[in-house]
Structures are given as C-alpha cells and as structure tokens.
Amino acid sequence: MPAETGEKRSVTLGEVVNEVRWDYDPGQRLLSPLVKAARFFEEFPWDGEDETGAPSSAETSADRKV
Amino acid sequence: MAGEDFWRSLYAVWSHAPAGRRREQLHRLGHEWGLLHARRVERIVQRDHGGTLREAELQMALECLLGSLAVLGLGRFDVDFALRRKGLVSIDHHHSPLARIFSDHEEPCCDPLAGLHAGFLSHLSGRQLAGVEIHCGRAPGEPCRFLIGAPNRLEKLLRPGEEAGGEVLSELQEAR
Numbered sequence: 001m002p003a004e005t006g007e008k009r010s011v012t013l014g015e016v017v018n019e020v021r022w023d024y025d026p027g028q029r030l031l032s033p034l035v036k037a038a039r040f041f042e043e044f045p046w047d048g049e050d051e052t053g054a055p056s057s058a059e060t061s062a063d064r065k066v
Numbered sequence: 067m068a069g070e071d072f073w074r075s076l077y078a079v080w081s082h083a084p085a086g087r088r089r090e091q092l093h094r095l096g097h098e099w100g101l102l103h104a105r106r107v108e109r110i111v112q113r114d115h116g117g118t119l120r121e122a123e124l125q126m127a128l129e130c131l132l133g134s135l136a137v138l139g140l141g142r143f144d145v146d147f148a149l150r151r152k153g154l155v156s157i158d159h160h161h162s163p164l165a166r167i168f169s170d171h172e173e174p175c176c177d178p179l180a181g182l183h184a185g186f187l188s189h190l191s192g193r194q195l196a197g198v199e200i201h202c203g204r205a206p207g208e209p210c211r212f213l214i215g216a217p218n219r220l221e222k223l224l225r226p227g228e229e230a231g232g233e234v235l236s237e238l239q240e241a242r
Binding site (some may be wrong): 034035036037038040041044045046047048049 | 119120121122123124125127128151152153162173187190191192193195216219
C-alpha cells in the first residue's frame, strides 16, 4: 500500500479507497476513514471518554492553538 | 532529503544535554518541521485539488502526508485509531532512519519523528498535540510505535516510573 523508503509514487483516489483498512465496530464509535478529516477530528475525544462514551473532562481553550 | 550526516550532526548538538532536555528539544524541532511540512503539502493539495487537507477524506489526507514523508526518506507509517477512547492515536512507523543510525542508543531515539507526527496531526485536527515514542523498532522489519495526543493527556497516561505506555500498549494489543 504505502511507498517504500525514498520511493516516489503518486497515489490515486481509487487506490486509497480500495485499500482502506477499517473493520466497522459499533462499540468503538469510530467514524469511517472516508469522512472528512475535519469532522473526524472534531469528534475525536482528545481528553478521553469514560465508559459511557462521554468526555472525561472539559476541553480547555488553551488546547486549541494550531 | 535528510541524510545520516545531518542526523548525526543534529544529535551531536544535544549530546551533552540531559536526556530529558535533549528529547524535548528534538521533539520540538520535529513538531515544527511537521507543521511546516503539512502546510507545504496543504499548498500542493489546494493547488491540485481545489480543497484543503481538512476537507479531504481522512484516509486521503493521511495518504498525502504519508507519500510526502516517503519522498524525504523518512520511511512510512500506519495510523491506528483503536485507542480513540483513551484520546490517543497510535502510529506504527516503518523504516525509521533514526532507529537504524542510533541503534546503539538504549532509550527510544526517534523524538524528531514523534514531533513530526504530532505536527501532522496538529495541522489536521487544529489542536496542539504532542507525541511520545513508546517502542523503538531496531530489529529488521520492526516498526517504531508512537502515541499522539493532547500533551496533558499523554502526561497523565504515561506516568514516569512506569514502563513507557505499558498499560496503554497492552490495551492497544488487545484491541488488535
């Protein structure tokens, strides 16, 4: 799938879609790798989740710097 | 492309610094590099595809960064989201030139790559993230493993005095 060290190659969208490794698991509440990166990371629990799936702590504005 | 001489010279600059300070600085350098490189890829993607990396599908955005990394001779990587609930992203990095060059180091030595991955994901996520190498792959075919997350989250989960990432690593292996 990915290029070896130092090897230059282009990747087509078809290759990417066909080689996405993703086993759907409802328990993990993980979005498909084919959703937009922005949405995926907006919903990513960077502060961790408890057993119910709720955020374990509130996000601080200081975390958003980039 | 960064060659062996470059890496040896860079590490020599910090050779007399305490290990913690050296690793922190190499991570910081890698993080800045990752952000700069992600922005460079961003410009190419916007020029060629008319959209931003964040607007691209996650897998496509990661593949763009992955392909550009291989061109620099820094190896390739796989991203694993099995630790999502912990607030962490796991990355297996194959063919790290640092693991080969500094194979005589006793501790993990790929801090610039930890920072690089944190920089990539900081760009994609819009959050300030950090990276920690929890396993340095020095044997042939063995990848280095990094955990990427919010700095306070990493600090909380990877407590000093314990094997780096031991509990988290066990959970990752169970999830696979």
